[in-house]
Amino acid sequence: MFGVLEVSVCGTALCVVYYIKEQYDYTVRKLPPGPSSLPLVGNAFNLDLKYPHRSLAELSKKYGDIFSVKLGTDRVVILNSSEVIKEAYRGRDIASRPQIYSLDLLMGDKGFMAASQDHEQWSIHTKLCMNAIRLVNDTTMNGKIMEEIDYLVNQFNNKGKVAFDPKDDLMLASLNIICNLIYGQRYQKGDPELQNILHYSAEILKVISPLHPVNSMPWLRHFPNKWFDALFKAKNMRDRTLMKKYVEHVAKYEDGKINDMVDALLHASKKAVSEKDEDAINALSPEHIVINMWVMFFAGSDTVMNTLLWALLYMVTFPKVQAKVQDQIDQEVGREQPVTMDHQKQLPYLNATICEIQRYSSQAVLGVPHCAATDTQVRGYTIPKGTQVLANLWAVHHDKDCWKDPEEFRPERFLDDDGNMRNMSEFPHFMPFSTGRRVCLGRSIAKKEMFMVLGNLMQKFIFDSPVGEEPDLEGETLISLVPKPFNIVVYKRV
Template identity: 45%
Template sequence: MLSPCLICIVIVIYIAFYYINEWKEFWVWKVPPGPPSLPLLGNILQLDSSAIHHCLTKMSETYGKVFSLKFGRERVVILNDAKVIKETYNGPHVTWRPKIFSLDFFLEKGFMTCREQHDFHLHTKIMRQTFKVITRTSLCEKLHEEALSLTDRFNSYQQIAFDPKDDLSLASLNILHNIAFGKRYQKEDDELRLIFDYTEKIGKSITPVHPVNLLPWLQHIPNPWIRSMMDAKECRDSLLLNFYKKHKETFQDGQIRDLVDCLIKIANDAELEGDTDALRLLTPYQIIINIWTIFFAGSDTILNALLWMFLYLAIYPEVQRKVQEELDDVIGRDKLPTLQDEQNLPYLCAVIYETIRFSSMSLFGVPHATKCDTIIEGHYVPAGTQVLANFYAVNHSTENWSNPEEFDPERFLDRDGKSRNLTEFPYFMPFSTGRRACLGKDIGKSEIVVLTACLMQRFTIKLPPNVMPSTEPDIHFDLVPKPFNVIVEERL
């Protein structure tokens, strides 16, 4: 048994080597600068988990537009400048996904975590083909179905203040679940509760600062975090494989009901053509993982966008009035908005873009990683290093925006009230940027436009008397609104 004295000597030697290595990283290797870290913990204690967006933006004022931190033992590079983010993410060397245990655990072999360039391009080709088919089929009908269901629920509150999160959460889940698996739920469905439960557990697990990601030794011993992750994965996989099995049994060529059917059709065609390369990525398990990835990321994005929209429209009634006037002029109230109406609703689109900018709801986007040793803004970044884009810093920079702390949708419109081309805003990246930008960004925006338009046709959103909710976010994987109540009045 080691004596206490020997243990102390070992600890002192370990700490000495740790700081010698950190000195070497900063001053010899020239990795991006950053604050000194602690052994095992890194810089975690220096980060305010309740306001990490402000904390990192403040750090950039000290350490520059490219700096680094340690999350546990792993060094992470933070990009805080739009030009640097675009150049880095569009370049060839930061196209990998980092080896984050929980991401790999839940998304193994899917396009989200794919690291091999060839497989990533093949995944991208398959998924884009799938999105095109879905957009051409019943997407708008599914959005209308959910909008009408929301209308009934909102009317049932009879102008009593309520928290819209549960209803919008069900709507966003149903939209993506209907698109993905051809099925939607009611609040009382038992299966819905299972989906909410495992989705919440997964959402809490995939952040880079989750204990199992920060402390790798936790991955190899029984503990509550690993048990929760395993339970969530088993529940998810059981439900999804059952969905796939039922689709396979009832699949009819020429009748595409949802994303599962799309990918079954693509797999069948690949088998007929003898395309073994594509078939590697079209196994039943990979199909459900890719579809679930779209469902998980998409429903979360729609929910957060709708919550922020509700909050801002209630806080800024003049903005809401202009949205409603545009809808009345362009569509009227006798028919539901469609995907084709989006191009004729510049003010609504501007409100959506400003909501995404002002809230910075996608704080970091999906983490990137270097696939080889590379240089970012003169700093050495070793292969496999995690790279995060601080979109909050970009969206709230006075260098990029006039009065960035004001909610001003008209910044996205020209003098005639028409949409300005987003090329005029090279620093605005609503769905990330570069080679691994969001594949479903166009569908995602269209879903938010149509659903918001349907609701704004029918309702006016107000705050309860003498209440002003906070616009500061809660920190989950993304930035989400703190709980708030609204009153929904049917328009006369």
């Protein structure tokens, strides 16, 4: 039996070896520098998990625009400026996806946009996904969005100037847009299937962050743990729901008739079979399609809902901006016809406001995790193959060296002296959909949703805070930065 002294000596020796190994990584292997970490837990005590983007921005002041931290036992490289992000993400070397336990469990190697690590497979998946998005975008997208706008207008009309939290209505509208887009169905409040979707989505959302212990310390799965139990149950519930939708689509599919993205993928599958395209056939198995139904759902519904929540919160906080958006809509579109994508060039202030909402909120605080596909170098530092890389997009969007008065909400920064939208090439530091080869594939759909939904709501309503309630703009971090619960009052514009 070891005595207390022996255990203490062994523990001290192991800590010394750990420290020497870490210094070796920094000085000899030339890994990006960072704060000293602890065995097993890494830099857990250096990070505020409620606001990791702020903690990392503070660390960059000491360690530079490229540095590293330990999440559990894994070293993660942090990119903290637009220049180093673009340098790192522009090629193939850091265009892979890391092995994150929860993502591996949820998607395996079948996710179009998240889990495919092989470049050739990723290229095939991306092409198929983009073609599916394009097919739906060209046929039924506008109608699906307008259907949910009508729902929101009716819901807000029924509030009767009583304060309410808009999250549930915006969540249902955003979810219905993406479900309608993916498998041609929308839900009413209280629908049992909808409740299942909301339940498993909420459980997955709790553990999907790379900073969560499920991912930073996956060895915890070998012990009784409520996080892992909830994740497994959520995955099974998700798989049953989406496989049911896939089987229903296969049964009723009509060749050449594209109502949604599953139809578009089935069309692509049949085309691949007829052309004997083995790569496409392998990428369009039932399992691939089901997993990617979820990937598109997860990426699409959460992002748009949170952007719209931030939008309403900012409109009640900055009423002068709200009034300017509404004045331009009145002048250029009027109040009788709906705001559509045909009005985009006529409404530069609305476009600028949406850009400022994206910059100011920076809800995708650390972007989607990247991974080094090979040993590579950035700014003279070595990033070994398999190392996870995160881009602090929040820091980029609030960098005082890149933006004048970044703490101010000012859409005018995106407009020229004549009030027209400036060319977005003038804003190399603006990257709400990330950048490089892994830029968000659904950005065109997200932009369309935000423009149409916000434009029509602003056309019809004035948004205000309840008397005595002060808006809180700090937000809270889940997988993205989301507004804390808040109430609004809506008044119909007359």
